[in-house]
Amino acid sequence: MTTEQTPKIALGTWAWGDAGGDDYFGGNVKTEVNLRPVVDAAMRSGLTFWDTAYAYGTGASEKILGNLLQSYKRQEYVLSTKFTPGMTADSETAMSDMLAGSLKRLHTDYVDLYWIHNPTDVEKWTPQLIPLVKSGHIKRVGVSNHNLAQIKRANEILGKAGIQVSAVQNHFSLLYRSSEEAGILDYCLQHDIDFFSYMVLEQGVLTGKYNVDNPLPEGSQRAKNYNPQLPKLEKLTAALTEIGAKQCASAADVATAWAIQKGTIPIIGVTKAKYIADEQRAIKFKLSLEEMHRLESLASETGVDTRGFWEKPMTD
Template sequence: MANLPKIALGAWAWGNDGTFGNNLTAESLKPIFDTAMENELNLWDTAYAYGMGTSEKVLAGFLEGLPRESYLISDKFTPQCADASSASAMKDMIEMQLGLMDLDRFDVYWIHNVSGAPKWTEELAKYFEGKDNVPLLGVSNHNLSEIKQANEILKAHGLKLSAVQNHYSLINRSSEDSGILDYCKENDITFFSYMVLEQGALSGKYDTKHPMPEGSARAEIYNPVLDKLEILNEELKKLADKYGVGMAQIPVAWAIAKETLPIIGVTKENQVLDAVKAANITLTDEEVSSIEKVADSLELNVIRFWEKEMK
């Protein structure tokens, strides 16, 4: 398959499930898609769970008529969306999603979370065993022992684990501390990092004078620690000024410097253009170490309700 770009673009919000409190339309999202493709950011991350097929259908509309080799699609098997009582649940989900998107294959396909994961990884392996055009097979929100288990299950069917996707940022390096990043490097597994901006907390948009909107889940997590985040954001601003970019580009550039592939959710064209800028920044080892030292000194815990310790 084609080489992966430095950044994947996430279509989570395209599912219009209310997470971001806005009502996005295909008409408003099309320029975002076009801008990304023009800038060679052609890896799109979606899931049936994002609006029960809404995100997939919107994305499919934009792909219509484009050469298949011009884009890459990352989709997911979400256990909570499958009929666990059906012997063909995996096959049914994959083929339903392919139908929704009018595709003959995915480029990356994930087990979305750890609910019944060994069973579903086994079913995934059985489905793709011996097939042509096997996508990169990945697991999301798994800890190190669960990742190793998934890899063993796939190997027993002549396949391999090729991708891992976890929450990873300057203030949540549990996937690094637990040895997951090292395991991925040793086993030729691409690590996809999501929430590298901590839902805007590391974007420079929020501080003690400008907190996140009350009542949102992210406000509950980040508003109480905005005083600490201001310390980190000061350091990020210094680097942003040095490289002539916005502050939000530095945590993304950091994730790339750590040899991960960040997934950036996009609902505005400027977010795509920001991602392009971030992909063109190469932080030095000293700069990476410096901002990590500040981040670590804050001793923040931003592990979310769907996560756990990664060891």
């Protein structure tokens, strides 16, 4: 990606997919009406990199985002969306067909960054990116949830056409550092590949907002996944809160700043305009090496495994 397109933080719209009936996150239904203030606040603040996917509510997230961004000129924002193997017909035009649908919902004729969402059959799907790049419908390509061997193989396949993997998007947080342990972060740094980290706040449990006495709202998938872990996370979230207080910042700001200082670009899901200011604080927040090590040690001590059901291990 160009320097101008490489953000400190990207804004994720996974939760917007609940409008399509996913109900993974729970809470209020996400609509264009209640998400417009989010888009407007972000754009005013210079947070203009938007990450979405067809898989987020089978197009619901893309549709909402595309409609809301119509108020802005196309060159004022950067769009990132994904091809998801397994959510399309098994045909020679599967990727181009899914991309065409995404472009229509996003009201554009190109995306700045297009990802293969999971590593199902790298040999089959990676080559299908090439004609889409050459046609101009995709400016850059990325791979998501891929391990190091799969990233290298994708780069080999694309390299024959003079294209390279521009970005990797994997789950990465204080509680889940497998991409670092597997050498993926180092590989990306050495090959000028942007590493986008998703679930940096672990769907809210690293914001300091939730604890044993105030669990995530029942009835959602994330509550089912994370509420049982809350007793083990109290020392970590307390440390995040304590460190943040020194600079008038929140626990979420600190967890996000940690991911930035690890050399990644956090993808932060925002559903309320008031949280845009938090992202600006996280960008400016500086952790000492001692604080970084303290947080990592406390995170390791939790023994919590937050790998998603869709993820395969990055290390053996």
